Amino acid sequence: MPLSRREFLSRIAASGVLATGQLPLASFVQAKTTSPHKPAYVSTLRRADGRYAAAVIDHSGNLIFQELLDDRGHATAIAPNKKFAVVFARRPGRFALVLDLIKNQRHLAFSPPADHHFYGHGFFSPDGKLLYATENDYENERGIIGIYDTENNFMRIGQHDSFGIGPHEAILLADGITIAISNGGIITHPDYPRQKLNLASMEPQISYVDRRDGKLISQSKLPSEYSQLSLRHMSAAKDQIWIGGQYEGDPSNSISLVASHRIGDEIIPVSKGQTYLGMKQYIGSVSTNIDGSLVATTAPKGNKIAIWNSDTHELVKIIKHQDAGGVAPNDKDFTISDGRGNLWQNDKAIYHNPEIAWDNHLSSVK
Amino acid sequence: MTMNIPLKSARPLKQRVKNVVCGTLRGSTIPRIAITGIAITGIIISGLSVNAWGQSSETAYKPIIEQVIKKAILPSYEKLVEEAAHQESNIEKLCLSPSETNLNSAKDSFRSLVSAWSRVEMYRIGPAIKDNRQEKLFFWPDRKSIGLRQVRKLIDTEEQTALTTETLKKKSVAVQGILALEYVLFGKNSETLSVATPKSYRCEYGATIAQAIGVTAQTIVDDWSSPSGYAAQMLDTSSTNPIYRSDAEVMQDLLRISSEMIQSTRDLKIKNTIKDSPEKSKPKRAPFWRSNLTLHAYRNNLDAVVSLFTIGGLGQLTPRYTKSLAFELEQTNKFLAELEKENTSWEKQVKQKEAHELLTFTLIPLEGAQYIVSDLIPQELGLSLGFNSLDGD
Numbered sequence: 001m002p003l004s005r006r007e008f009l010s011r012i013a014a015s016g017v018l019a020t021g022q023l024p025l026a027s028f029v030q031a032k033t034t035s036p037h038k039p040a041y042v043s044t045l046r047r048a049d050g051r052y053a054a055a056v057i058d059h060s061g062n063l064i065f066q067e068l069l070d071d072r073g074h075a076t077a078i079a080p081n082k083k084f085a086v087v088f089a090r091r092p093g094r095f096a097l098v099l100d101l102i103k104n105q106r107h108l109a110f111s112p113p114a115d116h117h118f119y120g121h122g123f124f125s126p127d128g129k130l131l132y133a134t135e136n137d138y139e140n141e142r143g144i145i146g147i148y149d150t151e152n153n154f155m156r157i158g159q160h161d162s163f164g165i166g167p168h169e170a171i172l173l174a175d176g177i178t179i180a181i182s183n184g185g186i187i188t189h190p191d192y193p194r195q196k197l198n199l200a201s202m203e204p205q206i207s208y209v210d211r212r213d214g215k216l217i218s219q220s221k222l223p224s225e226y227s228q229l230s231l232r233h234m235s236a237a238k239d240q241i242w243i244g245g246q247y248e249g250d251p252s253n254s255i256s257l258v259a260s261h262r263i264g265d266e267i268i269p270v271s272k273g274q275t276y277l278g279m280k281q282y283i284g285s286v287s288t289n290i291d292g293s294l295v296a297t298t299a300p301k302g303n304k305i306a307i308w309n310s311d312t313h314e315l316v317k318i319i320k321h322q323d324a325g326g327v328a329p330n331d332k333d334f335t336i337s338d339g340r341g342n343l344w345q346n347d348k349a350i351y352h353n354p355e356i357a358w359d360n361h362l363s364s365v366k
Numbered sequence: 367m368t369m370n371i372p373l374k375s376a377r378p379l380k381q382r383v384k385n386v387v388c389g390t391l392r393g394s395t396i397p398r399i400a401i402t403g404i405a406i407t408g409i410i411i412s413g414l415s416v417n418a419w420g421q422s423s424e425t426a427y428k429p430i431i432e433q434v435i436k437k438a439i440l441p442s443y444e445k446l447v448e449e450a451a452h453q454e455s456n457i458e459k460l461c462l463s464p465s466e467t468n469l470n471s472a473k474d475s476f477r478s479l480v481s482a483w484s485r486v487e488m489y490r491i492g493p494a495i496k497d498n499r500q501e502k503l504f505f506w507p508d509r510k511s512i513g514l515r516q517v518r519k520l521i522d523t524e525e526q527t528a529l530t531t532e533t534l535k536k537k538s539v540a541v542q543g544i545l546a547l548e549y550v551l552f553g554k555n556s557e558t559l560s561v562a563t564p565k566s567y568r569c570e571y572g573a574t575i576a577q578a579i580g581v582t583a584q585t586i587v588d589d590w591s592s593p594s595g596y597a598a599q600m601l602d603t604s605s606t607n608p609i610y611r612s613d614a615e616v617m618q619d620l621l622r623i624s625s626e627m628i629q630s631t632r633d634l635k636i637k638n639t640i641k642d643s644p645e646k647s648k649p650k651r652a653p654f655w656r657s658n659l660t661l662h663a664y665r666n667n668l669d670a671v672v673s674l675f676t677i678g679g680l681g682q683l684t685p686r687y688t689k690s691l692a693f694e695l696e697q698t699n700k701f702l703a704e705l706e707k708e709n710t711s712w713e714k715q716v717k718q719k720e721a722h723e724l725l726t727f728t729l730i731p732l733e734g735a736q737y738i739v740s741d742l743i744p745q746e747l748g749l750s751l752g753f754n755s756l757d758g759d
Contacts, residue, residue: 046753074759090759120759141510168759191651192507192634194757200498200539232759246758250496252599252608278611282758300754323752339753357753 037064039101039365042085043326043337044073048355054087054097056104056365059330061343061350065104070095074120075169075361079150080128082365086154088133090360092117092190096133098154101365110154112146115139117190120360121169124150125211126176132211134167134181135159138189143167145179145209160214163207165198168232171241173208178217178263180241181207184230186248199248204231206243208263218263226269229255235295237288237310242270242295244283257283258297258306260313270313278302285361287327289334296334300325305336326362337362427613428601430679434620435590435597438678442486442670443587449475449482450580453547457576460559461569469551469560472572473657476551479579480659483544484666485673486583488627491619492596492609493589501539502582505546506653507634513540517549524567531577542582545653547575552656618749620680624671625740628695631667632732635660640716640725649716660712661702668695668702671735684743691743694735698728 037058044054045066054073055066074090084107085099094117098107112118112135122133129151135144143162148154162170164183171180185204187197204227208217222229228249234241240260247255254273261267280301287296294316295308300323307316321344326337336344337358343351453475460468483504486494494500505513516538520528527533534542550556550572559569590596603610610616639652652660672692675681681688701724705715715721744750 189509191509191638195507195630195634197507197509200501248495251492252596254608277608278605280755284754284758300752301758303752303755323754325754339755360754360759 037062039064039082039085040330041328041335041337041343041362041364042076042078042087042099043362044069044076044087044359046072046357046359052359054085054099056085056099056101057343057351059345059350061345063351063353067097067099067106069097073097073359074118075122076363077122077124077131077133078363078365079124080126084150085363085365086122086131088118088120088122091119091136092138092188092193093120094118096122096154108153110148110156113156116144116146119166119168123170123172125172130157132160132170132172132179134162134170136166136188141165141187141189143181143183145170145181145214160209160211161216163209163216163219164205165203166230167207168230169234171234171236172211173236173241177211179209179211180234180236181209182231182234182243183207184232184246185227186230196248199228202228202230202248204229204245206231206241206261206267220261220265220267222259222267226255229257231259233283233286235286235288236292237295238292240310242286242288242297242308242310243267244286244297246283247281251281255281257281257299258286258308260310268313270308271315275306275315279304284325285327287329287334289329290331290366294333296327296336298324298327298336300339307334323357325360326358328362328364329366330364335362335364427617430682431600431613431616431620433679434674435600438670438674438680439486439489440587440590440597442482442489442673443583443590446479446482446486446583447580447587449479450576450583453479454573454576454580457551457569457573461565461573464560464562464564464566464569466560469557472559473551476547476657477659477662479544479547479576480654480657480663481666484663485670487667488623488670488674490626491623492599493586496589498539499582499586501543502535503543503579504653505540505543507651508540508545513538513545514549516541517546517553520571521550521568529567529570529574531574531581534574534578535581542575542578544579547572547579548654548657550575614749617680617747618744618751620674621739621744621749622751624674624680625736627667627671628732628736628739631664632729632736635664635667636725636732637729640722644717644719644722647716647722649713652712652716655712658711661706665699665702665706668699671695671739681743684746687738687743687746691735691738694731694738698731698735701725701728 039056040059041057046052052069052072053066054069056064058064071093072090073087075088077086083102085101087097089095094111095109097109100107116135116137119134119136122131124131131148131150133146135146137144143164143166145160145162146156147158149157162181162183166184166186167181168184169182173180183205185202205219205221207219210217229245229247231243231245233244240262243259245257256269256271256273257276257279258270259267260270279299282299282301284298284300293310295310297306303320303322305319305321305324309316323339324336325339327334330345332346339357341353341356342349456472456475460472490500508514520541550568562569599607599609600616603612603616605611635652639649640647649655654660654663672695675688675691705721705724
C-alpha cells in the first residue's frame with residue numbers, strides 16, 4: 001500500500017531522516033569534492049520531500065552529487081570541455097543553474113531578462129564560450145534564443161529570433177554554425193501557467209538559424225493535417241534531425257509522433273500512425289546513439305521507448321518501460337531514466353532509488 | 367432571491383468564514399475539529415486511514431465508467447444543447463420585438479447557458495477536443511483580447527457571413543462561443559438591443575451564436591453517443607483501442623480532468639485574478655465579468671466535479687475521500703455563494719478587502735480538493751500516474 005505524500009513526509013519529519021532512499025542526502029554531501037567518480041550523466045529529479053534537484057551520476061550509477069533547485073528543472077546542457085553543466089528550469093521557470101563538474105558543486109545561477117522565461121533547453125557553442133537557451137518573450141509572444149557569455153558569469157550578451165512561437169528545444173548542428181529550433185507553436189504566458197492559449201491556430205515548424213548573426217537559413221512547416229503536432233524535442237543523426245512531438249488534436253487520430261528533416265526538404269513523418277498506438281500522442285525525449293545510427297524516442301505516457309534506424313527510418317524495436325522519460329547515449333546504445341528512480345544502462349539498472357523520480361531528460365557527459 | 371448586504375457588514379471575515387464552515391459541518395459527518403483555518407484540509411485528509419480501506423485496484427471499473435457517462439457527462443451536454451436552444455429562442459424574440467423585457471429575458475437565458483456550460487467545461491476530452499470544439503464554445507483566456515476585437519469588428523462592419531450558423535462556424539473560434547455571446551448581450555452598446563429596430567445586426571448575430579453553440583454541443587453529444595463514439599471507446603478498452611488500453615486508463619483520465627477543473631478554478635480563475643491584494647487584483651482576467659456571472663460560473667464548475675463523483679459515481683470506490691472532496695468543494699462554494707449574494711459587481715468585489723480575503727480563503731479548500739483527486743484517490747485505487755506521465759513538457 002503506497003503512502004500518501006503527507007503521510008510519507010510526516011514519517012520522514014518524525015524520523016529526522018531525509019528521504020533519499022538508498023543513499024541519504026548526507027552521503028551526497030560527503031561525496032562532494034572528494035568523489036573520485038567521473039560524471040557520466042546529469043538529470044533533474046523530484047525528491048521524496050517534494051523538492052526538486054539536479055543530480056550528477058557516474059558510469060557505475062554512483063550518485064556523485066546533487067544540488068537543490070528552486071523549482072522543477074527540465075534539461076541540461078553540457079559544456080564541450082565537460083567542466084560545466086547548465087540545468088534549465090522547466091517552463092515557465094526563470095532559473096538556470098551552472099554545475100561545476102570538477103568541484104562537484106553548484107557554480108552560479110542566472111536568469112533570462114524580465115518578461116522572458118526559459119523553455120528548458122539550451123546548448124553551448126563549440127568553443128564553450130557561449131551558451132544558447134530557448135526562451136519565451138511572453139509579452140510579445142515571440143520565441144527567442146538567448147545568448148550568454150560563459151566567461152563572464154553567464155552574462156546575457158544578446159539574442160536571436162527563433163522565427164516561431166514556442167521554441168522548445170534548440171540544438172547545434174555538426175557544422176557548429178546552424179541552430180535547429182523546434183518551434184512548438186503553442187502560445188503560453190506566465191499569467192496562465194502551463195495553459196495553452198492558441199490550440200486552434202497553432203503552427204509548429206522547424207527553423208534553422210545562423211548562430212553568428214541570427215539570420216534565418218531555412219524554415220519548414222508541418223503539413224496541415226499535422227498542424228496540432230507540437231514539435232518539441234530533437235536530436236541530430238548524421239545529416240538529419242529527428243523530432244518528437246506532442247499531438248494536441250483528437251486523441252483518436254492516427255498520427256505519426258516522430259519526424260525527420262534535412263534542411264531544405266519537407267518534414268517527413270517517421271512510420272505510420274498505427275506504430276504510435278498506445279503512446280498517448282506524446283513523445284518525451286529524443287536522443288541519438290554515439291555513431292548516429294540509432295534514434296531513441298521515449299513515450300512515458302504510453303510506457304514505451306521506440307528505437308529507430310536513422311538511415312532507413314525503420315522501427316528497430318519497441319521497449320516497454322514504465323514512465324521512461326529520459327534517454328541519452330552511452331558507449332553501446334542508450335541509457336534510460338524513469339520516474340521510478342531507475343537508471344538503465346545496457347538493460348541493467350545501474351541506479352535504483354524508488355524515493356526519487358527522474359525527470360523528463362537525461363544528458364550524457366560524453 | 368438575492369440580498370443587498372453591504373460588504374463592510376457587521377460580520378467580519380472570521381465570523382463569515384465560521385458561519386459557512388459551521389453551517390457545512392452541521393450537516394456532515396466530518397469532525398468538528400476540522401474547523402481551524404488552514405488546517406481544515408490537512409486534518410480531514412490526515413484523518414483518513416488508507417490502510418483501512420483496502421486496495422481497490424482489482425475492482426471492475428466498467429460499471430463506474432458507464433454510470434459516469436450516462437448520469438454525468440451525457441446529461442450535462444444535453445442540458446447545454448437545451449439551454450442553447452432556449453437562449454436562441456429568447457434572442458429571436460428580442461430580435462423581433464426589441465424591448466427591455468425581452469432583453470432581460472435573453473440575459474436570464476444567458477445565466478442558464480453559463481450554468482450549463484460550466485458544468486461541462488471540465489470534460490475536455492475526446493469529442494470536446496476534436497475540431498477545437500472546446501475553444502469554439504469557450505475561447506478563454508483571451509489574453510490579448512484577440513477574440514474581443516474580432517467580435518467587435520463583426521458588429522462594427524455588420525459582416526453578413528456571421529449571420530448563418532454554417533458560415534459563422536467557419537470563422538475564428540473566438541466569434542462563435544459563449545464569450546462572444548456575452549459581449550453581444552452585455553458588452554459595450556448592448557443596451558441598444560432593447561431599442562434597436564427589429565432584426566438588428568447585433569441581435570441576429572447573437573441569435574446565430576446561440577444556434578452555433580447548440581450545434582457544437584449537439585455534435586459533441588453525437589460523438590459521445592454514436593455506436594463507435596467516445597463512450598464506446600471508453601467502455602471497450604483493449605490493446606488495439608486507439609485511446610484507452612484499459613479501464614484503469616479511463617479512470618485515470620476522468621480523475622485527471624477532475625483535478626484539472628479544480629486546479630484551473632483555483633489557479634487560473636481565482637488566484638490569477640485576485641493576486642496578492644485588492645490593489646493588485648485584475649478582475650477582468652476572469653471569465654464572465656461582463657455579465658457578472660463569474661462566481662456563478664465557478665460554483666457550477668465545482669458543482670460539476672462533485673456531481674461527477676457522486677451522481678456520476680466516480681467516487682463510489684473511495685467513499686470517504688469522496689465525502690472529503692465534496693466537503694472541500696461545497697465549502698468553497700458556500701464562500702462563493704456568500705459573495706454572490708452581495709449583489710455587487712465582480713470588478714468591484716475583487717477590489718474590496720473583505721471580499722478579497724474571502725476569495726483568498728477559497729484557495730485553501732480548493733488545494734485540499736485537488737490533492738484528494740490528484741493524489742489520494744489515485745493512490746487508493748492504484749491508479750497513480752508516473753511522474754513523467756503527468757503534466758508533460
